[in-house]
Amino acid sequence: xxxxxxxxxxxxxxxxxxxxxxxxxxxxxxxxxxxxxxxxxxxxxxxxxxxxxxxxxxxxxxxxxxxxxxxxxxxxxxxxxxxxxxxxxxxxxxxxxxxxxxxxxxxxxxxxxxxxxxxxxxxxxxxxxxxxxxxxxxxxxxxxxxxxxxxxxxxxxxxxxxxxxxxxxxxxxxxxxxxxxxxxxxxxxxxxxxxxxxxxxxxxxxxxxxxxxxxxxxxxxxxxxxxxxxxxxx
Amino acid sequence: xxxxxxxxxxxxxxxxxxxxxxxxxxxxxxxxxxxxxxxxxxxxxxxxxxxxxxxxxxxxxxxxxxxxxxxxxxxxxxxxxxxxxxxxxxxxxxxxxxxxxxxxxxxxxxxxxxxxxxxxxxxxxxxxxxxxxxxxxxxxxxxxxxxxxxxxxxxxxxxxxxxxxxxxxxxxxxxxxxxxxxxxxxxxxxxxxxxxxxxxxxxxxxxxxxxxxxxxxxxxxxxxxxxxxxxxxxxxxxxxxxxxxxxxxxxxxxxxxxxxxxx
Amino acid sequence: xxxxxxxxxxxxxxxxxxxxxxxxxxxxxxxxxxxxxxxxxxxxxxxxxxxxxxxxxxxxxxxxxxxxxxxxxxxxxxxxxxxxxxxxxxxxxxxxxxxxxxxxxxxxxxxxxxxxxxxxxxxxxxxxxxxxxxxxxxxxxxxxxxxxxxxxxxxxxxxxxxxxxxxxxxxxxxxxxxxxxxxxxxxxxxxxxxxxxxxxxxxxxxxxxxxxxxxxxxxxxxxxxxxxxxxxxxxxxxxxxxxxxxxxxxxxxxxxxxxxxxxxxxxxxxxxxx
Numbered sequence: 185x186x187x188x189x190x191x192x193x194x195x196x197x198x199x200x201x202x203x204x205x206x207x208x209x210x211x212x213x214x215x216x217x218x219x220x221x222x223x224x225x226x227x228x229x230x231x232x233x234x235x236x237x238x239x240x241x242x243x244x245x246x247x248x249x250x251x252x253x254x255x256x257x258x259x260x261x262x263x264x265x266x267x268x269x270x271x272x273x274x275x276x277x278x279x280x281x282x283x284x285x286x287x288x289x290x291x292x293x294x295x296x297x298x299x300x301x302x303x304x305x306x307x308x309x310x311x312x313x314x315x316x317x318x319x320x321x322x323x324x325x326x327x328x329x330x331x332x333x334x335x336x337x338x339x340x341x342x343x344x345x346x347x348x349x350x351x352x353x354x355x356x357x358x359x360x361x362x363x364x365x366x367x368x369x370x371x372x373x374x375x376x377x378x379x380x381x382x383x384x385x386x387x388x389x390x391x392x393x394x395x396x397x398x399x400x401x402x403x404x405x406x407x408x409x410x411x412x413x414x415x416x417x418x
Numbered sequence: 419x420x421x422x423x424x425x426x427x428x429x430x431x432x433x434x435x436x437x438x439x440x441x442x443x444x445x446x447x448x449x450x451x452x453x454x455x456x457x458x459x460x461x462x463x464x465x466x467x468x469x470x471x472x473x474x475x476x477x478x479x480x481x482x483x484x485x486x487x488x489x490x491x492x493x494x495x496x497x498x499x500x501x502x503x504x505x506x507x508x509x510x511x512x513x514x515x516x517x518x519x520x521x522x523x524x525x526x527x528x529x530x531x532x533x534x535x536x537x538x539x540x541x542x543x544x545x546x547x548x549x550x551x552x553x554x555x556x557x558x559x560x561x562x563x564x565x566x567x568x569x570x571x572x573x574x575x576x577x578x579x580x581x582x583x584x585x586x587x588x589x590x591x592x593x594x595x596x597x598x599x600x601x602x603x604x605x606x607x608x609x610x611x612x613x614x615x616x617x618x619x620x621x622x623x624x625x626x627x628x629x630x631x632x633x634x635x636x637x638x639x640x641x642x643x644x645x646x647x648x649x650x651x652x653x654x655x656x657x658x659x660x661x662x663x664x665x666x667x668x669x670x671x672x673x674x675x676x677x678x679x680x681x
Numbered sequence: 682x683x684x685x686x687x688x689x690x691x692x693x694x695x696x697x698x699x700x701x702x703x704x705x706x707x708x709x710x711x712x713x714x715x716x717x718x719x720x721x722x723x724x725x726x727x728x729x730x731x732x733x734x735x736x737x738x739x740x741x742x743x744x745x746x747x748x749x750x751x752x753x754x755x756x757x758x759x760x761x762x763x764x765x766x767x768x769x770x771x772x773x774x775x776x777x778x779x780x781x782x783x784x785x786x787x788x789x790x791x792x793x794x795x796x797x798x799x800x801x802x803x804x805x806x807x808x809x810x811x812x813x814x815x816x817x818x819x820x821x822x823x824x825x826x827x828x829x830x831x832x833x834x835x836x837x838x839x840x841x842x843x844x845x846x847x848x849x850x851x852x853x854x855x856x857x858x859x860x861x862x863x864x865x866x867x868x869x870x871x872x873x874x875x876x877x878x879x880x881x882x883x884x885x886x887x888x889x890x891x892x893x894x895x896x897x898x899x900x901x902x903x904x905x906x907x908x909x910x911x912x913x914x915x916x917x918x919x920x921x922x923x924x925x926x927x928x929x930x931x932x933x934x935x936x937x938x939x940x941x942x943x944x945x946x947x948x949x950x951x952x953x954x955x
Contacts, residue, residue: 317810329855329872334827352862362853362874364822368846369890369909377822379855392862405862573764577944586934648930655769662765 188306188396189217189245192252192313192347193389195225196288198233200391203408208245211395217245218304220347220387221252221313224297226277226284234293251300252313253320253348258285264298272320307398309343321346323384325353333357336382343383345396350389352405357382424498426533428520430506431541433558433592433640434610436548438474441503445482450499454478455488455531459507460523466560466640473596474505476634477606480621488531504528504535509558558591561644563653565635569598569663574656581652583609583616588644595637600658600666602627604635627667630660685904686710689804689882690897691718691840692745693735695725695778696886696936697922699895700734702914703885712899716797718840718882719745719806721790722782724774724932724942725886726922732786744793745806746813746841751779752791767943770929774942777928796832802900803834807841815945816879818846826850829877836878836905838898843941845883845896847907851876880907893939 189208194201208214223237224230240246251259261270261282270282289297302319303312314321315335323332323346332355336344360379366372387394391408431437445452456474479485488502506524520528520538528534541547575597583590593609602625608617625631639649658666688707693700707715717740722728735742762768795812797804808814809832816828816839825848829837853874860867883896890896894911901907920933932942 325859325861329857329870330823330827330830330874333823333855334821337821337824354860356858357855358858358869359856360854360871362822362826363849363851364825365849365851366818366846367848367907367909368818368844369892369896369911375822379823388862571765573944574766577764577766581931581934584938586931645930651929652766652931655766656764658765 186215186397186399187211187213188398189214189393190220190311190345190347190387190396191217191247191393192220192387193222193225193350194219194233195222195254195390196228196230196233197390198236200408201233201236203391204393205244207406207408209243213397214245214395217247218311218345219247219249220311220345221250221319222254222347222389223249223252224254224258224285224289226254226281226288228288230288231290231293234289234296238293238296248304249300250303250311250313251297251319254285255297255300256319257282258289259294259298261286262291262294264294305339305341308341309345309398310339310341311345312339313346314348315344315346320348322349324349324351324386325355327355327384329355329357332384333379333382336380336384342381343385345385345387345394347387347389349386350392351386352388352392352394353386354403355384424500424502426502426504426535428504428506428528428535428538429541429547430508430538431547432509433507434612435541437505437507437541438477440547441505442478442481445478445485445501445503448501450501451484451486451497452482452500453486453488453502454505455502455533456505457524457527460521465509465558472634473594473606473636473638476596477619477621480623483622488533490531502533504533508540557642558640559588559642559644560638560640561646561649562636562638563650565595565597565637565653565657567630567632568635568657569600569630570656571658571662572599575599578652578656579607579609579616582639582649587639587646587648587652588641590639590641590644592640593638596621596633596635597637598625598631598633598635600663601670602631604631604633627670629667630663685902686712687714687716687900687902688712688897689716689718689838689880689900690740690885691806691882692720692843692884692886693717693722693725693731694720694747694884694886694942695722695728695731696895696919697725697727697730697734698916698918699886699912699914700731702912703895703897704734704738706910706912707897710899715740716799716804716838717742718804718838719743719793719812720747720840720884720886721745722751722778723747724771724778724928726919726926726928728778728782729786731886732782732789736786736789741797741804742793743797743804743806744790744795744812747778748790748793749812750775751782751787754779763944767945770932770943773929774932777926798834801833801835802838803829803832803836804838805832806839808839809837812841815842816881817842818844818848818881822850823853823855825879826853826874826877829879830875834877835875836880836900838880838882838900840882840884842881843884843887843889844881845890845898845909846879846881847898847909848879848881849876850874850878878907883909887936887941888939889941891939893937 237247257270257273259265260268274282303310315323316338357379362377364375393406395404429437539547542549591611595607598604604621606619721732762771806812808816808828856871858867858869880898882898885895893916894913896911899908916937920937923933924930935942
């Protein structure tokens with residue numbers, strides 16, 4: 185068994201991260217830890233958590249991190265995104281939030297944050313903060329399946345793991361089809377395309393995280409410090 | 419199958435009839451030592467020889483590493499089972515009454531190299547040679563360009579070659595080239611108007627990722643109303659700069675030991 | 682006059698003879714409503730003349746990727762060039778076009794909107810997401826439907842690919858199973874998908890559908906029927922104009938053989954991240 189731990193939304197909370205690491209040490213077969221963005225946030229100083237992520241302690245499961253929405257706002261405001269700035273953050277939460285974010289992260293961490301990738305493709309799975317359409321894309325269990333299928337198609341993967349919405353869910357595409365009729369200068373063609381068997385998984389955020397076994401496709405929803413909360417499949 | 423005695427044959431024919439291919443297959447099948455020479459043919463009124471810059475010799479030597487170059491006189495007597503094949507681009511057949519007659523200018527080149535053909539075979543006449551691609555030319559221009567040290571952007575090479583053989587720069591009947599790519603490979607590119615498509619045959623030897631390649635590289639084109647300036651302009655846009663070449667080679671150097679190698 | 686018919690043209694690429702032939706074809710059929718999907722300029726030899734003609738005819742137009750490039754400069758998406766040769770030719774054409782164009786005509790291109798909407802018809806250059814996204818006829822049918830549906834349209838008119846087609850997406854449904862943390866079991870749902878269409882108007886000035894004829898489409902606003910039109914024009918005249926303008930002569934050869942001026946990358950689903 186080789187399981188992945190999928191975490192997001194730590195928002196600078198080192199205590200939470202340590203609780204999660206302790207939980208992972210009690211679980212069997214967890215070999216990889218993916219942190220899907222929002223490592224930082226304006227609520228608290230993030231330097232200690234960032235140090236820990238960059239230099240794991242003995243006994244830590246080594247984290248592989250990608251950047252998320254909060255990192256994008258900070259990097260834009262700090263000039264790492266051309267002439268963009270944290271306009272979305274400013275619009276949604278005001279100047280105070282931008283100032284708090286800048287104060288929360290020491291500049292020495294910026295090159296590392298800027299080096300983080302947008303996402304990982306592991307086996308047939310994409311691990312992304314939002315979606316490939318937008319870093320802020322909130323995919324939930326209520327999102328139209330048409331949109332979810334589009335997001336899967338863009339990356340051409342069978343599993344899309346997303347964190348932005350904070351929800352823990354698995355939405356599986358189980359069937360359906362569509363007719364496509366094309367007319368061009370050469371003639372006409374009719375085709376049926378079936379819905380591929382794919383799924384979108386919301387991994388949660390903060391204390392809510394997930395464990396996934398790629399070999400068996402088993403997904404467990406977890407909460408730091410609590411027993412597994414995955415619904416039993418009937 | 420040739421008899422096992424020292425043999426020297428002169429193989430001639432018009433452009434694109436398949437001389438080099440036939441020579442390659444024959445030499446590959448021969449168990450003993452072999453030698454090759456491409457003679458400088460004679461141009462006639464309206465029929466220009468493509469400048470030979472060693473494309474055929476380089477290609478054959480890559481495919482048959484033991485092939486001996488007959489352009490330098492051989493110091494010792496030939497081995498009994500040796501075969502020498504001499505290639506000559508020739509537009510017109512010798513007269514019927516003297517089918518094996520050799521033009522005096524050609525004879526002179528052969529004498530200088532102490533070569534005396536036992537037979538003269540002509541594409542389109544002699545049954546030992548295939549005849550399907552042997553065309554008669556009334557008028558043919560030639561254009562050539564040295565590509566020494568040059569390296570092509572691969573997708574640009576595809577586009578350029580497509581344009582060249584489809585008439586963007588004049589009516590091209592024959593085009594052949596040796597082209598270098600950034601990963602150290604080289605290709606023998608071959609097009610003849612009577613064939614369905616072009617050949618892109620990789621050379622065995624791969625150059626190491628240390629700057630520009632040293633081996634022979636050339637383009638020869640024969641046709642009508644050739645637009646040399648247009649060809650040159652496009653080629654200039656296809657060849658990569660030192661900086662771009664370095665971007666390709668630096669990661670290769672990190673991965674490989676410093677030595678030449680074959681595929 | 683054909684009041685219910687509406688012509689959609691795209692990708693004019695500074696080819697005056699082709700634009701004139703297409704407008705004449707439209708006028709001959711009595712069609713008074715025309716929409717243009719952008720790329721008025723780019724590669725071709727008559728950028729000012731074509732922009733001027735569109736302005737004189739007051740044709741509603743949305744901004745194409747080449748129009749954007751002329752305004753924004755060469756920091757626009759360059760990832761659609763698969764070869765150095767295509768990139769150099771593209772840049773050469775860009776610089777020539779930018780130098781030729783009057784300030785007034787450039788201002789006109791800058792004023793063009795990204796999209797145009799008329800009731801449930803949406804008009805874009807590439808896709809509703811980007812001027813650079815290609816909506817090819819063989820892209821995932823579900824992804825194609827998503828583009829139209831998310832944009833709030835019934836029929837999406839697009840260009841950019843230079844290959845005209847009409848694609849109808851119908852009879853669609855998606856079944857899903859959803860599990861959520863804290864809930865017992867999984868729920869099943871079925872979404873019935875609406876019928877939607879994508880209509881690609883092809884290209885007036887730089888056809889890529891295997892022929893040299895200019896293409897555009899006619900939409901019947903009453904019946905919804907779409908017709909693809911192919912129009913012959915004096916290709917030799919444009920080829921001569923290319924040579925006279927000092928643009929690469931090979932452009933004339935490519936146009937006269939129905940090839941694009943410079944190849945684009947194969948990745949149809951690529952969306953510029955810029």
